[in-house]
Amino acid sequence: ALRELEAAGFLARTRERLPDGRFVPRTISYNRPGADREAARETPRAREASETREAGEAQEEPPAPKALERRPVPPAAAPAPAPPAPTRSPLPERHHAAASLLAGLRGREPRMLLSERDVRRLAPGVTEWLERGAHPEAVSRTLCATLPHDLAHPAGFLAHRLAALMPPPLPAVPVAPPPPDPFQNCDDCDRAFRAPEPGLCGGCRAWAAA
Structure with a gap:
């Protein structure tokens, strides 16, 4: 496309040599093909390099370098302490x-x-x-x-x-009745009766009391 524009007269591409010897491409576009082409003006970069070179030749002695002003370096800020780890309550x-x-x-x-x-x-x-x-x-x-x-x-x-799957609670254990007193033999009539300790049966106790 660039070559077609250049052939139609809308574009002109040249190579320009800078004062330091390097070549740079330069492209000029035209709104009216075939019109008189003005002389190519010097690029700002080339003009700046030329002015710098001329200023350097006119100056006899280079200026003395300025003494660098040393500024105190502020001390580095101490790192912030790490937040304490959260403590967990002990498990019951x-x-x-x-x-x-x-x-x-x-x-x-x-x-x-x-x-x-x-x-x-x-x-x-x-x-x-x-x-x-x-x-x-x-x-x-x-x-x-x-x-x-x-x-x-x-x-x-x-x-x-x-x-x-929670299991049901265990059923309440029924309270067993107290065991009966053991059998004892009456010391008088030798009859068997229930009592916590040996002794007289009920009839012999009643007769003895009478």
């Missing part, structure tokens, strides 16, 4: 057994790898299972049974299973 003692059970699930099923935060969040649910009479081995087996193949969030799965 009643949840220690549940936390140990949850942390050990990965030994039974590698996909049940829980973070410390997840263990603290799920421990109260496991504690409720244990307080309802569930054996720890039965709890571990139930939580790890029939896991889905695409298990991506074990903590969420365990939270759902702990709530959905």
Whole structure:
């Protein structure tokens, strides 16, 4: 396209030599092809280089370099202290057994790898299972049974299973009646009767009292 514009007279491309000996391309565009072309003016860069060279030749001695003013370097600011790590409240003692059970699930099923935060969040649910009479081995087996193949969030799965499969509380144990007194032989008539200690039967006590 540039060659076609140049052939039609809209464009002129030349090479210009700078005072330092380098050649640079120069492109001139024309709004009216065939008009008188003015003499190419000197480029600002070439004129600046020429004026600099002439000024350098006219000057006899180079100016003395100015002494650099040294400014005091401000001391580097001390790095800000790191914020203290947030302290977590200790886990209540009643949840220690549940936390140990949850942390050990990965030994039974590698996909049940829980973070410390997840263990603290799920421990109260496991504690409720244990307080309802569930054996720890039965709890571990139930939580790890029939896991889905695409298990991506074990903590969420365990939270759902702990709530959905919560065992009922144990029924109240009835209070057994006290055992009856043992049999004793009366010291007078040798009859058998129930009493906490040996002695006279009821009839012999009544006769003795009379």
